[in-house]
Amino acid sequence: MIFFKGFFGKKDTKASEPIPSATVSASAPANDLIEIPAFIPTDPNEYELVSVIATAIAAGDHPKSQFVVKNIMKRNPEAHLVSLISASIAAGAMPESKFVVKKISQVK
Structure with a gap:
């Protein structure tokens, strides 16, 4: 049993001291950024057409199946343009x- 205790037993370790906030201040300007979303809400007039097309594709060979479309979003044209240029x-x-653009931010 002592053999397993060496592998799985808790060891007395000293907790490391927290890093002073003066050394972390380099990330302070990040608060001045506004994140640009990749997708934005769609116009309510387009819901019906998009829902019909999406459910028709999802149904495939099962015409008796039912689907509920909860949220419809479209690509943000500003984010799309910025990602293409960059x-x-x-x-x-x-x-x-x-290249994969994961996040786009704008200065306030």
Whole structure:
């Protein structure tokens, strides 16, 4: 039993001291940024057409199935344009590479 206690037993470890806030202040300007969402709400006039198309595709060979569309979002044109421009500029130096834009932020 002592053998297993060496592997699974708790060891007396000292808790590390917290880092002083003066060294973390480099990330303070991040509060001045507004995140641009990748998707925005769709116009209510487009709900019916999008719902019919999506449920028809999802139903496939099962015509008696039922679906509920809870939320319809469309691509944010501003975020789409910014991601295309930034990926194109980055690809200028490395044309064989692929880029994924995960987050877009704007200065207040």
